[in-house]
Amino acid sequence: MIRETELNLFVPSPELLVRLASGDRPLGVRAGPPRIKSLRETFFDTADQALRRRGMTCKLRQVEGEEPSVVVTVGEAPDSEGITSRSRLTAAAIGAGVFETLRGGSEPASQIQKFVDPSQLRPQIALDIQRLGRVFRGGLLLKPVLLMFFDRITVQVGGTASVFHEVSIRRRREGGPLIRDVGRQLRDEHHLFPDGLTTL
DSSP: OEEEEEEEEEESOHHHHHHHHOSSSGGGOOOOOOEEEEEEEEEEEOTTOHHHHTTEEEEEEEETTSOOEEEEEEEOOOOTTSEEEEEEEEEEOBTTBHHHHHTSSSHHHHHHHTTSOGGGOEEEEEEEEEEEEEEEEETTTTEEEEEEEEEEEEEEETTEEEEEEEEEEEEOSSOSSOHHHHHHHHHHHHOOEEOSGGGO
8 A cells, every 4th residue: 555645736738838848857856767657547436426425546557668557545524735645555457457356365355345235336437547657765775755757538427538737746755845745836836726636
């Protein structure tokens, strides 16, 4: 289980997204080289949104070149600046994906089984993401502290699709700049505000 804080900000244009991601100090933070990934995240819930009402998400995560995984998050509602704190539980997908995995004994499966019958889950929304990631590392072992994602997201829901751009900042451990300070700087300099995806 990973405990993390996260802030997602809407970016109004692809040009601004590229500018924010570029250089040695994206978002004003010293970071490693960019890594580009393509991924799809399909979110599942019951018909009456039982997981969402409990501040939970369940998704099948498929990354190009990697084995699929099932990710369950449990967290708090975003604060007044859009920052949320939550636990992230991940397990390798078994067989056909979500349903077989959630019938097992992994951490994500145990968490879901506390509240809903996994067979009642249905796909709600799918995000196709083109992601450029940067990592700020700290401490003697240079472990990841801040993960910065610069995403082009295509939302697939109900047979329709729409595209938007987003910056996502996640803190995995202490050290380095505070997410709140980075968020305020982006708000003041580029008029970026939370996009609400932390509530998915």
